[in-house]
Amino acid sequence: MDDDGSSDRKPPEGGQATESNSGLLHRRRYLGLVGSAAAALATTVGTGAAAEDYEEITVAAGDSQTVRLSDGETLSNLLIDITAPDASFHIRAIADDWEIRNIGFRGNWDSTAKENAIICQVNSSNATGLIENVYFMGSENDDTYPGITGINVANGHAGDLEIRNVNIQNCPDNSIYGSNPGDSSAHPSGAGGGGPVVIKDSYARNSRAGGFRVGTDGSRVENCVITECDKGLWGYYEHIEVVDSDISNSHHADIICGAPDWQKAQNAEITVTNTRYGSENNRGAAIHGSSAGTPQRTEAGDVDGVPLSPEEAASGSSSTPTQPDDGSDDTTDDGNEGEEGNENSADEHLLSFVTEPSARYAGYEFSAEGSIEFTEAPAESPSGKPIEGGTYVAEDFIEEGDGDETWRAGGVTGGGYGDAFRVAGAVTAIDIEQPEVMWVELDGEEVSPETVVERTSGDGDGSEGEDGDENGGDDGDDQNGSADRSNVIVIDANGPDGETSFSFEVTGDIEHTPYLGSQVGTIDGSAVEGTIESGCDAYEFSGEITNFRLAGNADVDVEYDVR
CATH class of the missing domain: 2.60.120 (Jelly Rolls)
Incomplete structure (x- = not known):
């Protein structure tokens, strides 16, 4: 069956054709609409006020559409309307270093066949996958098993997969089915790839079979709420962890460890830390730890960051506002962005590299015709995180200029955080590895890397050049900009x-x-x-x-x- 996880196992492959495009279009590609998802949809993208936030795809009655992600691709900010009878939409990511972010399904999944809204795996052990901010209400009309699965992690998953801020309910065959990678060689699908599955800050409700089911070493369920499922959390194979979660009102048991069907499943283990639940069943396997008390959270809104509507998911907004780490304002409200603590000359600038919450290991480098030093920006990032250079000791660096007086600096950040530098003199070049999740700010203003170079090259006095060329006259022969x-x-x-x-x-x-x-x-x-x-x-x-x-x-x- 096309959507069966066992049929999608494939070993890592080298030499993708997209790598030969001389850097013009390489691994980091954004998919607004790709592949067969764009086929025959006659799509109206981003209508009305939503156009600035997300694209909308409407699936016709009886139609089924599929998006397939390849290595390095990202699918994000889509509102998928399946309200028409028997409309369905599938997302498949059987590849390396992919991301699925900000996806909202609007409408009921009518089909009662065994299917997956999202099926995924990371093929290579040194690669990653991310699913973030997804809203899927499954089948509210028919909960007959097997039916629809929200997210199915396929058997061949070998890398690192993180799933966070998802709201998946009413699935007859698990909200998240993530144990396939732990299959033994005795399984009809063969031995699984063994990759860990980490589920964080997420919500499952009213799903048959199980809420969240995982089964590989390194897999973890953290700060999640699971309620009204047959089995709340199911640790099927190997040794998994559940941390800081609330699991309640399960029909069989809130936490179930192992299964009688496979010898490997009978040796499963779950370690429980600071988790509240009401019942457990170890099925002969081992549960380490005990309940921290009566479950306190049962609603999706109880988990920060979980989307409460398809529109909220598609636009990337969270269920609760992000609060600053502390109550201090420092100097953010005294209107001194251009002069903030600046005891140096006018040609010194605050240069910041800021990331989206979804960014991971986002690297950058830049050079300047003057000294560079780590600093902390006076304001937080839009995610409420500090912007401070030099905190990632293994990656952040500053190289002092030699005879040509050119300094170099760079680093790695992510997760909504940022790095900041105090730069004296002109910035001559900036290289950002993941521009889709990182941007640069000059003296507190978000600008393009080219603008940073242009503005700093004039040292604050007529940066547009005497001839009015915004490029400082360097590219005067480029008449069309x-x-x-x-x-x-x-x-x-x-x-x-x-x-x-x-x-x-x-x-x-x-x-x-x-x-x-x-x-x-x-x-x-x-x-x-x-x-x-x-x-x-x-x-x-x-x-x-x-x-x-x-x-x-x-x-x-x-x-x-x-x-």
Whole structure:
């Protein structure tokens, strides 16, 4: 069966074709609409006020659509409307280093067949996967087993998978079925890949079979609420942990360890820490620890960050506002962004690299014609996290300039945190590895890396140059301002499925890229439209994409700050 986890096991493969694109479009690709999800949808993307926050896909009655992620791809900010009778939408990530973020399903899953809304695995042991901020209400009309599974982790999962801030309810076959990677060689699917599955800050309710089911060493359920399921938490194989969670009102038992079906399952172990639950069944296996008391949390809103609606999930907002780590304001309200504690000359700047909460190990480097030192920004990130350089000792660095006076610095951050530097002199270059989850701020203002270089090159006195060239005169021969067009979109319709039409607008400038693309689209100011029968079209642009429309079958790849 196409959505059966056992059929999706594949060993790591080398040499993906996308790696040969000379860096123009490589591993870090954003999927607004990709693959067969774009096929035949005649999709209206981002209608109304929601256009700034997420894209909306409406699945027709009786239709079933599937998105497939490849290595390094991200699927994010989608509202998937399956309210039409027998409409369904599947997400498949059988690859390495992928992310699924901010996905809201609107409507009931009508099918009673054994299916998976999301099926995933990380193929390689040194790769990762992330599922974050998902809202899925399953089948509220029929809870007959097996039916739908919210998230199914396939047998071949070998890497590290983290699932956080998901709200999955009413699934006849587990909200999260994550034990397949622990299968033994005696299992019909063969021995599992053994990769850990970590579920954090999430909610499951009213699911048959189990709420969260995991079964590999290193797997953990942390700060979760599970209620009204057949089996609340099910540690099926190996040794898993449950920490800081509330599990209640399960029909069989709140915590179940092991299973009689497989010899390996009879040796399962669960370690319980600071978790409140009412009942347990060890099935001959071992549960270490005991309940911390009567469960206190039973609602989705009791878990910070869990989305309470499909719109909330798609837009990336959380169920409760993020509170600062402490109550101190320091100097954030005295209006001194341009002069904050600045005892140095006017050519010294505060340079910050800030991340989205979903960012992990986001690296960056920059160079400057003057001294660099770690510092702490006076304001927190939008996620309420500190912005301070030098905290990741193993990765953050500053290299003092040699004879040419060029200093270099860089580091790694993520999780909504940021790094900050005090820089004297002009910033000459900035390289951000994951621009989709990291941005740069100059003196507290979010700007592009190119803008940082431009503004600091003038040392604060006429940074636009005497000729009015915003690039400081360095690129005076670039009459159409292509230096600002650092983003690329590629629409690839190389499949055999006929004609694909598209249109979109950008908030800045746009032109066909000279590097690839058949240049079939027509550009009218900041708007583009075109039709592809077989081939691809590509554009360089500045700003953001708006009002994107696609009818037909195509892969749409967007890369920011590629040069």
